[in-house]
Amino acid sequence: LTLIIALDPPTGVDPVEWCRSIFERTRDIATGFKIGLPAIVEAGASRIGEVFRGFDGLVIADLKLADIGDIMALTVEKLARCGFNAVIAHAFVGYERGLSTLSEKCRELGVKLVAVVSMSHPGSVEVMDGVVEKLISVVERARCWGVVAPATRPEMVRFVRSRLSWVKILSPGVGAQGARPGDALCAGADYEIVGRAITRSSDPREAARRVVEEQRRALERCRA
């Protein structure tokens, strides 16, 4: 399974009920779910976490953590208690008492640590792209389980894969942001993260099925 569904509730709906509704309709098609900061800030982690009780796939808190190690570790403790089993943090904060503290806590709790090394918006070029080698070395030192690299920039996915053969690559940006299902997988990603193309569809289950089918076909083509 190569599909992670990004749950970002639109404004004006109950975020918990909205997440539950998409989750229930797609849980057997997706390998995991990624919940964004706005929903967690609005509802609190425990109300969101309850939605996924009993699900044994990935439940990723996409907080893009970027604080000192102690604060990130404290946050992850709370997330783990609420049922999240993976968390996204920035490699930018560095290793010493940054990702080092966080990765130790994650290992202790059995939470998968996923680090951002590149982002999909144009501003990512201004600062982050210039230090991508340093970010990758932070990921290496912290022995992160995974890395986020945008599907909209397959050359970045390829670059990360060439440097870190063992890491899981999670690629957002498929669908509404422009990448096609399979683009990132063909460039070396392990999972593609799809949000609005599924969650805003009138039939999320059917939309998720179509994405998986397109991924399968793209992989057949690029591996041929």
Place this chain on the structure above:
Amino acid sequence: LTLIIALDPPTGVDPVEWCRSIFERTRDIATGFKIGLPAIVEAGASRIGEVFRGFDGLVIADLKLADIGDIMALTVEKLARCGFNAVIAHAFVGYERGLSTLSEKCRELGVKLVAVVSMSHPGSVEVMDGVVEKLISVVERARCWGVVAPATRPEMVRFVRSRLSWVKILSPGVGAQGARPGDALCAGADYEIVGRAITRSSDPREAARRVVEEQRRALERCRA
């Protein structure tokens, strides 16, 4: 007034009641309060925000936002609705569709945008320090209201002040992390952020008073 109190509830207490108790005892001494990510993640922004209803000082959500502009803007909308009037974000996400989108939304909502350009943990040296000029130019372009620079590194406070005369500088790291009250003010900061030295004291009100008194004396000395 030059004191901002950092509210980071210890584990095992009700974060809302804990924040309320410190707030009620110190609200006339502090110019504002900074609430960290763990408390907001645990309780949700609206329950935390309620604590400060009617307070006309700074109520800062210290989420260290570091996402694409749209997601940060959506988060700030929710925070503003919950009573927060300032938010901390990272300059390293860049300007274009990063801080540009966020700062526009902040202006629209009357929320003060505070950007991180340097942090207090050792990992800050690994990546961020090497690009501090770039981070400062992102702050300039986004016309941020304030900047976070650690009191534990007064040379960084001085550097930011020399580059951005108009910006408010907020300096954490006073007390438990090692800087003395007044150190950052003397280096050019506008506010010092003090957490545990006040919040874990048996008498938070008295501890806050003492910090303000020490700040006043330090300023007298360094301005003499």
